[in-house]
Amino acid sequence: MHRWSALLSTCAIAVLLESPGVALADDGRPQATPTEKAAALIRPALVELDVHAAGRVRLPNGDLLVSDPAAPFEVTWHCSGFIVNPDGWVATAGHCADPDSARSDIISAATSVYVSRALYSPDAQGPLPTSQWLRENARIEGTAPDQVGPQVTYTVNYGSGTDVTTASASLADFRPLAKGDVALLKMDKHHLPSSELAPDSQVEVGEAIVAVGFPHGTDSVIDSPAEPTSKNGTISRKATKKGIPEYEIDAAVSNGMSGGPVANLDGKVLGLVSFSPTLELQPFNFVAPADPLAVLMAAKGVKATLGPADSVYRRGLDAYYAGRYTDAIGDFDQTLLMSPGYPGAAKFRTDAANLRQQFGDASSFNWPVIWYAAGGFVLLLGLGLIVSRRRRRRTPAGAIDLKDWEPSYIITTLPDGSVEPAALPAASAGEPFFCAECGAVHHHDERFCPNCGSRIALLENRNG
Structure with missing residues (x-):
């Protein structure tokens, strides 16, 4: 009896230890990390946002302050964003689209001109006091007569590599930095790559995240960034500021990534890159949750959703990471037919073809599951035999020899x-x-x- 039990147990343990789910031989196939997979899921929906503002500064005495007699002050800045609906709806940070941001930058540009031309004026006491005085007393006008406020234009760039599409966008709605820091833009485009949102109820402290965007702080050391960067980290804290929710993350972000998506490992966007504390040297940044953005979208009758091409592309990613390169190539081809120029699809297709030539397709069988099932069957069979032998050897109550x-x-x-x-x-x-x-x-x-x-x-x- 004991010999049978020991033998069956040994066999079952041997089956489990030999299973590839416990010790999988490295055949050299590249293995992506969870954050790399998440970045690949959200990458197609990523956009770069260029904002241009022009305005004239009207002084309290009625004079115009201009850098050139015929030209208004012009400022530009860059942010990141992401498509939230295939029909041309784009999300970004509120401070990236806020017309008051344009007003503030124009005042900053006008300050040096005012100081240089009013050097002996009692109003010009240096750059900082002058800037504050202009903010409180000057009026910003557009480039057209009687236009109130600066003229702001939004340009969205999406795609990858050299296949980049540029389109103008209009500001549908926004919440400034102090009230949620989210904005919704609209392009006259359709069938675009898109993304999904993760509500606050699905966000946990300590959850792994990836922040994606187009950094512009690296322009001096590399060529113009045609491709975005991704930074991984975790949700450090869920907090509020004056009643407005915000997430603290330990992922490093830089200038230009504001408005970019912060996604979980499933590729769902849980928030947007918002701001960093002044003079903070450590990775210590804040994210605007996705819930206020969902409210803006609901008011416009829009829902964050994936498009048909997104579903096929993600299926191709699953096959690619599983080593089923032939299936992946077919899905990426179909993605490009449905949405020509779909970001990332052509590159993954090329990589899949090269890997298939080098390694071949991985088996479609789930060997870890099969081996574990076999081990479980052996254990159950052994237990059944042991119980049966015990019952046959037992003399029940009331039995007569x-x-x-x-x-x-x-x-x-x-x-x-x-x-x-x-x-x-x-x-x-x-x-x-x-x-x-x-x-x-x-x-x-x-x-x-x-x-x-x-x-x-x-x-x-x-x-x-």
């Missing part, structure tokens, strides 16, 4: 010399009946032993 009873048959010798058992006269219903295998008492009408399950021959029903 057969050695105390005479045989229920007699041996008859036939003329040819062979022998044959002959039944004794059948016992009456009132006499006890016993199983020849285990000795358990049973009813005279039963044909199978209720204890061990053995078939009861009529010859065995006699008690002797």
